[in-house]
Each structure stands twice: as structure tokens, then as C-alpha cells.
């Protein structure tokens with residue numbers, strides 16, 4: 209299996225965001241290069257962005273704002289992170305429908321007491337096949 | 347106009363973050379972009395040429411994704427933003443509400459009995475409580491019903507309803523493993539109830555020895571969490587599908603034929619229904635129902651076990667399941683594939699303005715082409731006794747066998763001409779219109795279709811149907827003919 213690599217610091221941020229958001233889902237924008245996630249930008253609820261028990265959504269205009277900001281810092285958006293609070297880190301049909309090809313999607317499953325599993329996926333442009341990646345921390 | 351391309355989409359637009367387009371409506375802008383960057387077509391549109399769900403178009407902070415804005419002129423100084431909507435949802439949750447789960451308790455014996463489930467991370471105590479709280483209706487206690495009912499009982503489903511009108515016959519024992527030779531001639535539901543009781547006395551069993559019809563199906567299934575279709579005929583499938591849609595109950599569908607089986611989940615939270623995939627049954631006669639066609643013994647075991655597994659996953663709210671999909675398994679060559687089922691926008695039953703608004707006494711038999719009583723020109727027929735007499739009299743008569751080759755291999759009708767239904771109209775010249783011709787099949791239904799087919803094709807000879815088919819006749823003539831293999 210191909211790999212997605214996450215900087216440990218960035219992973220800690222994911223965990224914190226996940227626990228803070230519980231029982232609602234949390235989400236973030238992944239920054240880095242290639243398949244290496246070096247930092248994340250957590251999305252807070254507000255305007256068109258919302259997080260619920262089984263749904264999340266990032267306001268496109270918020271993403272636009274963050275894009276401008278990351279460009280100024282010469283950072284690159286390589287994908288998205290979100291949590292599943294009551295079920296496995298498997299992609300739902302809705303997740304799959306909204307996937308932008310070639311972007312990294314990282315899903316973390318957690319319950320009230322434990323953070324369970326981190327899984328990574330990418331949708332290929334050709335035939336829209338979804339591939340799972342092994343997630344490694346460094 | 348200037349079009350800003352989101353960083354997340356840029357690789358499809360030659361890595362440009364901003365593109366100048368010499369057009370002034372969104373429609374023309376999109377056409378221009380896909381002309382200039384053919385790669386972008388894949389990301390902008392789906393297979394049906396519709397803008398993808400995640401593509402969003404903004405002008406001046408206003409969402410202009412809806413195509414009703416696409417012909418509006420946009421002033422030259424405005425910037426158009428092409429952005430993705432990033433969103434998602436959790437996989438389906440349990441169909442058993444939390445209040446019902448919380449009302450469930452286990453005694454020590456149950457903790458021991460379900461210990462192996464409780465150990466599983468994805469089931470655990472919570473999951474096992476959901477299973478106990480669940481109410482499942484199984485229609486059909488035959489080949490598919492056998493594994494379904496026994497596994498649901500073993501897994502600990504709290505309430506199981508079994509609906510079947512039939513009695514256990516010797517030929518059922520080849521595939522209906524819930525029944526044994528001791529159960530011969532008993533109602534299938536009685537035999538099923540005994541088996542469930544033997545597995546777990548605490549299960550609430552509702553055994554209904556009735557045939558489901560348009561006027562009773564709703565009251566039979568209403569209030570259940572899941573209906574599992576374990577029937578073997580098209581009439582029942584459409585009846586069950588329609589009732590499930592109208593009662594808003596998810597349906598776990600299963601079917602077997604020869605070596606092939608199908609499983610799917612329909613009508614889950616407004617998802618596609620059986621009619622979305624099969625608006626009409628296949629032309630009658632071309633596909634014999636399972637009761638006419640038969641299947642290899644373990645096949646219902648495989649398909650029924652998957653049905654039970656899918657039902658449990660719905661109850662538990664775990665894993666990926668066959669919602670809006672049809673799993674097709676070929677047990678002969680060990681291949682399988684999954685067919686995606688789309689919700690049909692003009693489905694007769696599951697859309698907002700559907701034609702069917704109640705399970706009507708709509709003529710399923712007619713719909714399926716299996717009607718026995720004829721309209722228009724009545725079809726004359728021989729009873730098995732009459733045909734036997736006629737054969738013994740030695741008067742010339744033509745017998746046409748319209749059964750499938752595998753059915754003929756079991757029971758050969760002596761001196762019959764063999765013409766499959768699909769070839770009848772083209773091969774009508776092989777028949778002698780001066781001579782009485784009798785059409786035979788297994789149950790006397792496809793032979794009626796054969797006669798109608800030939801009538802439509804303009805054949806004018808005298809045609810008769812063997813009433814009740816070979817099933818009704820085999821005891822009469824075949825014992826001494828020795829045609830049984």
C-alpha cells in the first residue's frame with residue numbers, strides 16, 4: 209500500500225481538534241507537499257462551515273480565504289481531514305461523492321473515550337477509483 | 347472576466363490560479379475553460395454531463411452554482427471564483443434508535459451466549475443490545491429463509507416474524523435446511539418456529555401462515571425495522587418492494603436461480619427501490635421462477651447468509667453494505683460483481699410524485715404475465731387425465747415442450763417436439779396446423795404464454811394447454827414410462 213506521511217505535531221493537532229469537536233465531527237485543511245502532511249489548518253464552525261454528529265462542511269469562501277493566506281506563506285493545500293464520531297474511519301457515500309480527485313482525505317474515528325483509527329484515501333482522476341493509503345507518522 | 351481557480355482544482359487547469367476568459371456569462375465561461383483545458387471536464391462534470399456536486403461557482407460572494415444564473419451577464423470587472431465544496435457525512439448509523447437500545451437488558455445466560463459478539467469491537471454490548479431490540483420480518487421460510495431465520499435467531503434478534511403460506515414437501519428438503527423429514531406436511535412457519543425456539547426460547551416469534559396479498563401485506567410488515575425478502579417469485583418481490591416503500595422500511599432482497607444468486611438492500615432512507623432497477627419483471631416464461639427452475643443446494647445458504655449479515659450490519663450501523671447495490675454471485679465459477687443501482691427519477695413507487703401510492707390490488711399476476719385465467723380468446727386445455735386418454739387413443743397429436751433444457755433433463759416427455767419459447771414464432775412452420783397441438787411446461791403457465799405467442803405470430807392451428815403442467819401429470823403417466831431419472 210502506498211503511504212501518506214503525517215508529521216507527529218500535525219497529528220496531535222488532529223487529535224485535539226477531534227476531541228474538542230466531539231460528539232460533532234471536526235475538520236481541517238491539510239498542508240504539505242506530495243503525500244507528506246506537515247501541518248493542518250482547523251476549520252471552526254461559522255458562516256457556511258458546519259460540523260454535526262454525522263456531517264461536516266467547509267464554506268467554499270472560507271477555503272478561498274485560507275487559500276490566499278497559505279499562498280502568502282508559500283504553503284500548499286494537499287487535502288482534507290475530518291472525523292467520524294460514532295463509526296469507523298471508512299468513507300461514507302457522501303464522503304466519496306464530495307472527494308476532489310488527487311486530494312488526500314484523512315479520516316479519524318473516535319468515541320467518547322478513545323481515538324480509534326486514522327485512515328487515508330485518494331480518489332484517482334481516471335475511473336474515479338478510491339485507493340486507501342497507509343498512514344504513517346514521523 | 348477573470349476566473350479564480352481554487353488551489354485544490356488547479357492541476358486540472360494547467361496549474362493556473364487565475365484564468366482570463368473573454369466571455370461574460372458563466373455558461374460561456376465553463377465552455378471556454380473546458381475547451382482550453384480538456385482535463386478539467388473530468389473534474390467539472392460527472393458521467394451524465396452534470397456539474398459535480400462539489401463544484402461551486404461564486405460571483406461577488408454570491409453562490410451562482412445553480413444553472414439558472416448561467417446566462418446572466420457578468421460585468422467585466424467582476425471576479426468569478428471556482429471553488430470546491432468540501433463536505434461529507436458519516437457512514438449510515440444503526441437503524442435501531444438509541445432509546446430502544448437503552449431499554450434492553452441482558453441476564454447472565456445472555457452474556458454467556460453472546461460472549462463472542464460482545465468481544466467484537468464493532469458489536470460489543472451496545473451492538474448486541476441493538477440486535478436484541480430489533481424487529482425483523484422474514485417473508486418466505488423456504489430456501490433463503492432457512493439460513494436467514496436461523497442466523498438471525500442465533501445472533502439474538504429479539505423479534506422475528508416469519509410469513510409463509512406453504513407446507514413442507516419432500517422436494518423442499520434439498521435446499522430448505524430449516525425443515526427436516528419430521529416436518530413433512532406441516533406449515534413451514536410452524537417448523538421454522540420450532541427451530542427458532544430450539545435455538546433461543548427468549549426470542550419473540552411471530553409465525554404467520556398466510557399468503558401475502560395487496561390487502562394484508564401492509565398490516566403484516568408495518569412496524570418492523572427490516573423486511574427480508576426470501577420469496578421465490580416476481581409477484582411477491584414487487585408486492586414486498588411496494589409495501590416497504592410505502593411503510594418506509596428497508597428491504598434486504600435476495601434471489602437465487604440455478605448457480606447464481608443476488609443480494610441487495612433497497613429503500614434504505616429514501617434510497618433506490620427494487621423497481622428502480624427492475625421497473626418490470628422479465629418477460630414471463632423466459633425466466634422460470636426458482637420454484638420452477640431450481641438451484642444447487644448450498645446456494646441459498648450462501649445468499650441467505652449474506653442477507654442475514656447485511657440485516658445485522660444495518661441493525662448495528664457498521665461496515666459498508668449493499669445499499670443501492672446488487673451483489674451478484676456465480677457459485678459455479680466463483681465470480682462476483684456489484685451492480686450500482688441508481689434511484690430512477692420516474693420510478694413508479696419510490697419517487698415524490700409516484701404513480702403508486704398504496705399497495706393496490708394491482709394485478710401482479712397479469713403484470714408478470716403469469717395469469718392463468720385468460721382474457722380475450724380463452725385457451726383450451728387438457729387436464730392430465732384427458733391428455734393421457736387422448737394419447738392412449740392413438741389419435742394423432744403434436745406435443746410441444748417449451749421447457750428449458752435442464753428441466754427436460756429431469757423429466758423427458760416422450761415424442762415431444764422441443765421448441766423454447768423464444769424460438770416459437772420463428773419456428774412455427776415446424777408445426778402442423780391440421781393436427782391438434784398440446785403445449786407443455788412444468789406448471790402450465792409458460793405453455794399459456796407459448797400459445798399466446800404463436801397466436802400473435804399468426805399461427806392458426808388448434809392449440810391446447812396442458813393444465814397444471816407436467817407437475818400435475820407426472821404421477822399419471824410417468825411411473826410406467828420410466829422417464830424419471
Ligand SMILES: [Zn+2]
Nearest residue numbers: 303434435436
Ligand atoms: Zn466522513
Ligand SMILES: [Zn+2]
Nearest residue numbers: 619622693696
Ligand atoms: Zn424506486
